[in-house]
Amino acid sequence: MTYTLMNAGEQTTNNVQREVKLSYDEKSFIIGEERVFLNSASIHYFRMPSQEWREVLAKAKLAGMNCVDTYLAWNVHEPEEGKWDFSGDNDFGAFLDLCSELGLWAIVRPGPFICAEWDFGGFPYWLKTKENIRFRTDNKTYLHYVNLYFDQVVPIIRSRQIRQGGSVILVQVENEYGYLAEDAAGLSYMKALRDGLLERGIDVPLITCEGGLEGTIEGANFWSGADGHFAKLMRKQPDVPKLVTEFWTGWFEHWGAPAATQKTPDLYEKRMMEAIRAGFDGISHYMFFGGTNFGGYGGRTVGSSDIYMVTSYDYDAPLSEYARITAKYRTAKKISLFTQALAAFLLESEPIGGSEARSVEGIRLQGREWNGQKLWFAESTRQEKEMFPITLEGGRTLSVSIKPGQIMPVLDRMEIVPGMKLTCGGFLIGNDRIGDVQTVILAGEDGQRTQLVFEADQAIGFGNDLHIRHESSPDGRMLHLDIFHFQTPQRIGLKAGGQRVEVIVLNGYMSDRAWKLHRDEVRWAIGWEDIDFDADGSIKGVSGSGGGEALLLGDWGVKGGFTRDHQSNADKATKPLHTPSLPWWKRKSASLLSLGNGELLERPHGFAELQQESGYLVYSRDVESDREQESTLVFTAIQDSARLFVDGREQGMIRQVGAAHAAVQLPKGRSKLQLLVQHMGSLNFSPYLGEEKGIFGPVYGEGSAIDLRRDWVSGEDSVHLDEVHAEAFPSELSRTFELQENHGAILVGALSSGLRINGREIPLVGYQNWFAYHSVDISGYAVKGRNTIEMPVAKAPLGRLELLTYDKSTELRGWLVVPLENEAGFEENSPPAEEGPAWYRSLFDLPAVPEDTHPKLKLRMTGMSKGFIALNGRNLGRYWQIGPQEDYKVPLAWLKDTGNELILFDEEGRRPDSVRLFYDEQSDRRWETLEEA
Incomplete structure (x- = not known):
């Protein structure tokens, strides 16, 4: 018995959706002849294997969602210039077709900028190498490549619009441009994007979010303050629908920060009700399902110098990273079913x-x-x-x-x-x-x-x-x-x-545990905890909890009753799932000291300069010292964390970026200085998109670093900026520093607009007060001897504010920069080094999975340091055991029955003795099969 998830009348029996009229007025969108309250689920096709799309979309539908919105990630479709990929997991046309099959309308957000906590905001890394390019502007070079991108993706969207028989009802122009500049400032650029979509055949309404444009419908992105956002949209566009284009159900997480679980289900319900009360006629739940930043595609955002996204993009969303139902899912289902039941009233x-x-x-x-x-x-x-x-x-x-x-x-x-x-x-x-x-x-x-x-x-x-x-x-x-x-x-x-x-x-x-399903007519099931689906979309099985019989409303054609407490049913008792075991790991030393020769570079080069999208670079240089000594290295341009080695032994880890310093112990004579740098993600949200990654500026051998957060003067008071200051400062702050002759100087950290050195203002191009991190060379403003810094400070405490100085004559020139390739040849059993970076490999088989289970597999990285995970040639993403992420998703779709290869690269070479694979706690749940009468 097939229970499709279509609304009655949405789809014909041959699975071809008929053309439907789409219009709107000030109250709502009108699809066919019916006003529609849009309950939209933000789901990104590129954050999961394509084999998981149906389960995630179907569960969104079952939660009362009638629409899906997705970004398009340019960098997964054109990872290298001119090499396009719309196959497999990147086949977003197939994703939209599945939305249509399931009776879900679609909102497509092609960008080209998407933010999404995704590397470089969705732009391909190689755009950074184009001469004189300026992102998110009407820059000629930038728009040239945007148009080539539109030539590829817009036809796929165009053929799936609602007026073409598909389910695409809205297309977004750019993304959150209003956070970058006022509408007028971006007018030429936004018009170019709008016209590019129209010229290529987009005929559904165009929308924007947080920033408007003539000919589009502007939406609002928020979590709280619904009344204010609604009032703002009413002032700007009173005669169009009012959408919450991003209703933030949770939040992203970054390495070393607390878990982002602050938005409780009760608060989630209240915020949704505030939006409904305010008069919004559509809510897009960002995210409804977050997924995973596979392949090192996690981005980097503002607020500090090194906020890098973790590999999980669970987002504390209604559906977990493993597509499991959460308490928030049940809350979303209740409120969306409420809007369905009262849709006509709410919209009129x-x-x-x-x-x-x-x-x-x-x-x-x-x-x-x-x-x-x-x-x-x-x-x-x-x-x-x-x-x-x-x-x-x-x-x-x-x-x-x-x-x-x-x-x-x-x-x-x-x-x-x-x-x-x-x-x-x-x-x-x-x-x-x-x-x-x-x-x-x-x-x-x-x-x-x-x-x-x-x-x-x-x-x-x-x-x-x-x-x-x-x-x-x-x-x-x-x-x-x-x-x-x-x-x-x-x-x-x-x-x-x-x-x-x-x-x-x-x-x-x-x-x-109440579910509203659709066949020819509405059906309800009450008492089912979860639902599983076959590949064709029919209900494969159901599970429940608690005693008694499920309440089935309508002509179900189901044999007998359904006991919801499967685990207490002796006839259904089975052994728990057997977790795949990881045999003894084989180790291979990274052997940094034995890296092959390459072209010597005058200065270090970054990832994009070397045409490398992600992964690792190793920077090497021989140094001479006439005595055993400690020296302070100054890195004038560094955008990722780096491990520092001397003669193969680690001396420390550089965490601060932009510009940084590191103390190094040098032996007498010649030694080899090396830095191991992992690409940790490019800025996805910033006025300074397109930063180079890795180390890419001069490095100096004799420098110093001063923490500038203390000893400022305001009037008669001494002020420490690493302390809390609740009140605004009555006057600008000032501080002095000394500089020697022939020395350069860099300020890095939470600088403020209005910064002056010796009375001369330092231009901070593109400055935004929410971007609490800048690096600026002040060598041309400073003088030998005493210098004065003056700066207004908007808030405290400051996380970082440093002055780096260096002797210009000590620049270290002549660097060998090579990629650290994924190591092979484990079977060679070459003698491992006692310490230092290493690869580990384990081969394992997948145990038989009972048909009445629906397992999800995790990898727990206990005891490891920092690195990446690869499974059967696929990059599962970065790991870094500084929290908050502990477990990493291992998609069953990417596993084989036998001979699976799991590779870990660990920067410290820690042994993976405590690493383990395991099924999540819901994997042992048994599913009851529904049968035809």
Whole structure:
């Protein structure tokens, strides 16, 4: 039995979608003849194997999403100039086709800039090498390559637009340009992109986000402050739909930072309700499924000098990196089903100006109304969950249970079927015709008490088999019910005239496990925890938890019942999954000292200069010292962390970038200085896109570094900028430093606009106050002897502010720079070095996986330092055991039954004795197969 996920009437029986009319007005988008509240799931096809697309998209659909939005990543499609790849995991046309098959509309965001915490904001690395190029401007060179990119990708989008029978309904122009400059400043550039899309046949509406352009619809990106964002869009474009183009469900993580799990499910619900209350007619959940930064494609962002993305892009999203359902998923499902059930009202209604409803202190009420119906948003300001009395029009008083900070919808004479209205406080998640019965599904918290008031044109029939407290009006046309949300769903039958209505009351646990499916008509299943799918999109199996039978609404054609507690069913008991074992690792030393000769360079070169997209570079140079000594090296241009070796022994790790220093112990005589540098990701969000990576500027042998965060003067006060200062400084700060003759100087760290050296202002081109990191050579402004720095400071504490000085005569020239290739030849068993970087390889087979399981595989990197992971020739990404990431995704789609090769490169050569593969905790769940009757 196939249960497709299409909406009724969306798809013909031969799987070819018919052309549908698309229009819009100030209230919403109109698809066909119907207003649509867009619940959009941000899902990036390039952050998972293509074999996982169906599962992720289907689960988005089951959560009430009716749309998917995705970026296009230029750098995965053209990793090298002129070499295009739209196959396999990069076949975004196939991804859009799958969206269409599943009945999901699509929003395509081709950029060319996408941010997305993706390397270089989606630009291919080789663009950095083009002479005089300036990114995200109307620069001639830049637009030349953008047009070549559009020539490749736009035809794929064009053929899948809704008016061509596909599902693409919106296409975005650029991305978040408003964070970079005002609309007027980017007008020429944005018009060039807009016209490039139009000229190539894009005929669906164009959108922008955070920055507008004539001929496009601007959306807002935010997590909080919905009212302010809505008001801003109303001022700019009152006559178009109002979209939350990015509603930030979680946040990205970077190496060495705390886990980004600050946005709880309860807060997620509240923020969604704020957006709905404000009047937005579409919400795109960024991210709904985050995925993984495979292949070293994680980017780097602002806020400090070295904020590099971890390999996981889980994002604390509703669907986890492993496509597992989370508490946020259940929250998203509840609210999106709520918007589906009330879509017509939400999209037609207007804000209620006056206060027609009242409550006690501790509740804020805002409302919307349409066609005699009202919806109130009751927000609690109390510290405890309470029952609040709310008095509605006509003196009707209703008690509503609300948690602290929660926004509870209050339906006020909402028409659920012609001739019958409902008043209640709670989440209506279903109002569907199933057979000849109108089925109303109401979700509440566990044990919650809810008052329902039904009013009908005719007397309401009510069979009280459940012994629910109730009261009818004398004429029988009004029925009051006082119910509780129990673990067992309650089914309440009503009848008015010839219309039958069934009310199903769910508690929080059961509403989390309620699923709305589509075949020819709507079907509901209540009691299933998760759903698995075959490749053709049919339901392969279901799983649940808790005792009892699933509640199936509609003609399912299912044999027998379905016990939700599989693990307690002795007939279903099976042994746990056997995790693949990793045999003894074979080691191969990186042998930095034995690297082959190459062309000597006057100065170090970076990754792009050497035509290398990612990976590692090794910088080598012989040095002479007339005595054993410590010297301070100064790196004038470095953009990645680096390990420093002398004669093959590590002396330290350079973490600070932009410009940096490192102390090195040199023996007497000749020694070999080497630096091992991993490409940690290019800036994905910054006014300074396109930085070179690695080490690429002069290196000096005798320098010094001064931490400039302390000993500033403001009036009579001494100020330390590594301390908290709540108040603004009354005047600019100043500080002095000494400089010797023939010495250069660099300031690096959290500089501010208005910086002056000896009274002369230092230009900081493109300065933005949210970019708390700059590196500027001040050698031309400083003088021998005492110098004065003056600088306004916007905030404190500062993470870094350093003065690096160096003797210009000590430049180290003549460098050998070579890539560190993935090592082969493990079978040679060459004698390993006792220390230093090394590769490790383990060969393993994949144990048989029972058909009634749906496992996900992880690699835990306990005990390792920093490096990368490769599986069967695929780069799984970087690792760095400084947190917060501990486990790394190993896609089963990239495994073979036998002879899998796992390779680790570790910068310190730590042994992988504690590294292990394991299945996630949900992998042992057994799935019940649905059979045809």
